[in-house]
Amino acid sequence: MHPDSRSSGPGHKLPRDASTPHVQKPGSAPAAAALNMPSRDLTVVRIPLRRAKHHFGVFSSRGQRPYNEDTNQAGTISVPAFAKRGPISLQRRPIQKPDEATSADSALGDPQVFYFGVFDGHGGSQCAEFLRDELHGYIEQASAEFGLQSSLRRSPRHETGRKDEEEAHRPEELDMKSEQEVRQKMRVPEEDAHGVVTNPERKEPLKGVSPVSAKVEDLPKAVKMEHDLVEQYRQAVGGYFRRFTPEFFKQPEEGEETDGDGPPITVESVLMYAFLRADLDFISAQARKPDPDDPRVGDSPLNNDEILGAPHIPPSGHGIGGLSRFKGGSTASVALISTPTPAPFWHPNAQSTLVVAHVGDTRILLCQTTTGLAQPLTSDHHPTTPTESRRLRRYAPAGSMVSGDSFGEERIMGLANSRSFGDMRSKRIGVSAEPEITRVEIGPAEYSFLVLMSDGISGTLSDQEIVDVIKEARTPEQGAKDVVDYATEVSHDGDNATCLVVRLGGWERRSEGGVGSLGTREIRDKRRAEALDPRRGKR
Template sequence: MGYISTFFHGRGQLRARRLTMPGVRALHTFRTAAGRHHSSTRPLSSPASRRNFNTYFVTHLPSSSLHPDSRSSSGPGHKLPRSASTPHTPGPGASAAVVPPNIPNRDLTVVRIPLRSAKHHYGAANSRGQRVYNEDAYQAGTITLPSFARRAPMSVVRNPMPKQQGEGTSADSLFGDPQVFYFGVFDGHGGSECSEFLREELHGYIEETANEFSLQSSLGTGAKSGASSSQEDPKGRNTEPEATTDGFEPTSKTVQLESELLEEYRRTVGGYFRRFSPEYFSVPTRSSADDPVQGALPPVTIESVLSYAFLRADLDFITAQARKPDPDDPHVSDFPLNKDEILGSPHLPPSGHGIGGPVRFKGGSTASVALVATPTPAPFWHPASHSTLVVAHVGDTRILLCETATGRPRPVTADHHPSSPTESRRLRRFTDSLITDSFGEERIQGLANSRAFGDMQSKRIGVSAEPETTRVDMGPAEYSFLALMSDGVSGTLSDQEIVDVIKEARTPEEAARQVVEFATEISSDGDNATCLVVRLGGWERRSEGGVGSLGTKEVRDARRAEALDPRRRGRR
C-alpha cells in the first residue's frame, strides 16, 4: 500500500511519464465514428484543487489524551494510532471542523491517520502462495466523492450525531459530506500489469467520472458551499429532510460521454459490443426511442458512475496494449487486432502516467471495489452509525459481510463464471466457444471468468468489464466486518470458514493475516491469496451471533491436520 500522493509513484512497468504543471492542458486524440481524428482538451487541475485519493483518513482526536476517551477500554476509537497521526489542515473549499458534542470539555485536534496504521480498524495481507509471482493487488483509502449514503429516518436518528463517548468523529470532505472510504482487491492473470494498473488508477477514474457526470450528494449538501445543510432545533432534534434521492437527471454531457464510450467500444472492439447496452447508462436504446415510458433516461447515480469508470478504464487499457509490439509475433502489431476494427489513441489515465509496460500485455484482472459512506460525521465503524455500502464487482474476487445477529456470512458478490445462469445466457447469444475443462468447469476461450479487465483477445466474444453493482444500507451494528478477498482465498475456503477465522482474531490486521495463512496452508494449487478486513459497527459482538466461530472449527482443524500430514501431501 505505500502510496501517499494523489498520483502514485509507479513501479518499473510504468516507463512513460508526464509532468503535470498547473494550468497545463492534456491533449487527447481519438477517432470519430467517421474515421476523422478529433482532438479534445481536458484541463489538468492544480494541486490545490485536484481531486484526491488518500491512503489516510481524517478524524478528530483529543489533544490531551492518547485515545478519544482514555477512561474507556472499548469503543471504535479507543485504538486509533495517535503515534502515527499527523496534523491535518483542511484544504480550500473544505467545511469547518464540527466539534463533536460527546466531548465538550476537551480540545480537539484534526489529524490524518494512515489506514495501514489503524490496525484495529483495517487490515490487509497477501501471499504469493506457491506461485513464482504475486499477481494480486489491493488498495484502500478515502476517495473524493459526493456522499451516496441514505439518511436514517428521523424517528430513528433524533440527533445529528450519536452522543456517545469514544467515537472518533470524522471530518467533512471537500463536498461538505463525510468521507467516503474505498477498498479494492484485484486478481491478475497472465501477469500483474493489469491488476497494478487498477490498483493505481481505478479510483482516479471513479473520481473523474463523478466530476464529469456532476454527481450530486444524496445528503443535499453543496460542494461549493462546503457546509452541511443540517440544522438543529432548540430541542436538539435533527431538522434535515429525512432523505433525498441520490439519483439526478442526466445532463447532456453525461449522455454524450456515455454515447461516445459505447461508440468507441463498437469501433475498437466490435463483436459483442456492437449491441452493448449497460444497465445504468443514460443512453436510450433504439427499441425504447418511440416509447416515452421506456425511453425515460435512468438517473445519474453512483452505480452509473462506477459502470462508466470501469468500462472507460478497461477500454483505455486494452487500447493502449493493442498499440504496443507483440512479444510473441513482431509482425502482428503492424495490423489491427481485429480485421474490421479501428484503433485510436488511448486516453491517458487520470494520473497522466503510461499504461502497462513497453510490450503488449494480453492478460487481465478481476476487480471488486467497496465504497462506504455515512450520512453523519460519525464514522462507519461506530456501533450507533448508519452507513451505506456500494460494491462494484467484475470476475471472481469476493466481498463478504458478517451478520452480527446470526454470525453468518452475507456474500455481496457472485462469481462471474461462464457456467453461472446469468452469464451463460448473456454469452450464448454471442458465442458458441464455451468449453469444459478436465475439472468440469466451463471456460470461454480458456478463461475461467466471463467478466474481466484486459483480456483483449476475448473482448469480442463478450468478456466485459461492466461491473455488477450492489447496494447495502447497514444499520447500527448490523454487520460485524467487511471482508474482501481474491480467489486464492475464496476458492479454497468456504464463506463460513472465512468469517469464523476472522471472528477469532483480535484485530482486523490479525484477521487478514490469519485468513491468508490458513488458505495458503491448506491450498491444493498454491494460488496467490489476498484478504482485506474492515471493521464495522458490530465488531465487538462478532462472536455473539449463532455459535460464534465454533461452527466450522472441527472442519478447519481437520483440513489443517490433513494439509500438514506428510503422508497425504503427495495426494493433493
C-alpha cells in the same frame, strides 16, 4: 479523522510534584504564558488507514506461485456522499459519544467516502497494478464529469422529523440468535467416507436495495458521455458490444434527444462508466503496443506505435503498462462506504451505505452480527452460471467458445471467468468488465466486518470458515493474516492469496451471534491435520 475529544487545550503528563503552581521567587522571571494553541477538538489529524490495524487489515501471499499477481487498494476517494439521508432527529442529535472520534470531511464538504479493492491478475500483474493505481481515479473523474451531487443535500421539504418506513422497523437493540436458530442455516464443509473435505454449495448473494437517484449538474452531458462510451466500444471492439446496453445507463433511441426526461444518474451509473472506461483505455493502450509474439515486430519502424490525436489517458496522466503488449487481465472487487453523518462507519451506532462493484471471481463477504453467518455480496462470473450464460447469448458465437479443460472446468477461450479487465483477445465474445453492482444499507452494528479476498482464498475455503477465522482474531489486521495463513496451509493448488478485513459497527460483538466461531472449528482442525500429514501428496 478528528482525535479523541475528551481533552482540549494544552496539557501534560508530569508527576504531581512537578505540576505544582508556579511561585515567583526574588530574581526569577515571570511564569511563561500559555501558548495560544487551538483546541484538540478543532484539530484534524490524518491517520494512514493502512496503519490503523484496529480498523483495517490486509495480508497477501504468493502461495506456491513464483510471483504474486494480486494487488489491493484502500483509502478515501473524492466523490460526493451517496449514503441514505438520516432522519433530521439524528442530524440534530449526533450519535457521537463524548469519547468517540469523528471522521474528517472530504474536500467536497461531505463525510469521507471510503474505498477498498482487491484485484487478482492473471497472465501477469500489469492489469492488476493498473487497477490498483488508477481505478479509484476513474471513479473520481467520472463522478466529477457527470456532475454528481451529494445525496445529503436535499430541498427543505424533504427534511422532516419523521423516520421513514425502513427506519421505523429497524430494531433499536440487536436480537442475537441462538445456536439452534443458526445451525440449520449454517453451511459448513463436510468430510466424506474417504476423509475428503468438500465445500458446501455457496449461498446466493445478498439482495441489495434499489439504486437511489442522484442530482447532476448537467444530465444531458452525463447521458451523452454514456452514449459516447458505448459507441466507442462498438467501433473499437465490436462483436458482443454491437448489441451492448450497460445496466444503469440511459441509452437514447435513434433520433431521440438527450434531455432530462430519462432515468436518473446514480452512483451505480458512475461505477459502471468508470469500470468500462478503464477497461477500454487499458485494452486500447495494449493494442497500440508491439506484440512480442509477432515475428515481424523487428521489421517495424521505431515510431510504429505513435498515433495522431490525443488518446484517452488515465486520470493520473501516467502511461498504461509496459513497452510490449500485455495479453493478460485481472478480476476486481471494490467496496465504497458512505455515511450520512460525521460519525465513522465503524461506530456501533452509525448507519452507512455500502456499494459493491464486482468483476470476475474475487469475492466480498459480510459477517452478520446477530447470527454470525457469512453473507456473500458477489457471485463468481463463470461462463456456465445461468446469469452469465444468458448474458453471453447476446453474441451467439460466444456459446461455441465455451469448453471444458482437463479438470472438468468450463472455460471461455481458455479463461475461467467470463468477466474481467484486459484479456483483449476475448473482448469480442463478451468477456467484458461490466460490473455486478450491489447496494446495501447497513444499520447500527448490523454487520461485524467486511471481507474482500482473491480466489486463492475463496476457491479453497468456504465462506463460513473465513468469517469464523476472523472472529477469533483480536484485530482486522490479525484476521487478514490468519485467513491467508490458513488458506495457504490447506490449499492444494497454492494460488496467490490476498485478504482485506474492514471493521464495521458490530466488531466488538462478532462472536456473540449464533455459535460464534465454533461452527467450523472441527472441520478447520481436520483440514490442518490433513495438511500436516506427510502422506498428503500420495493420496
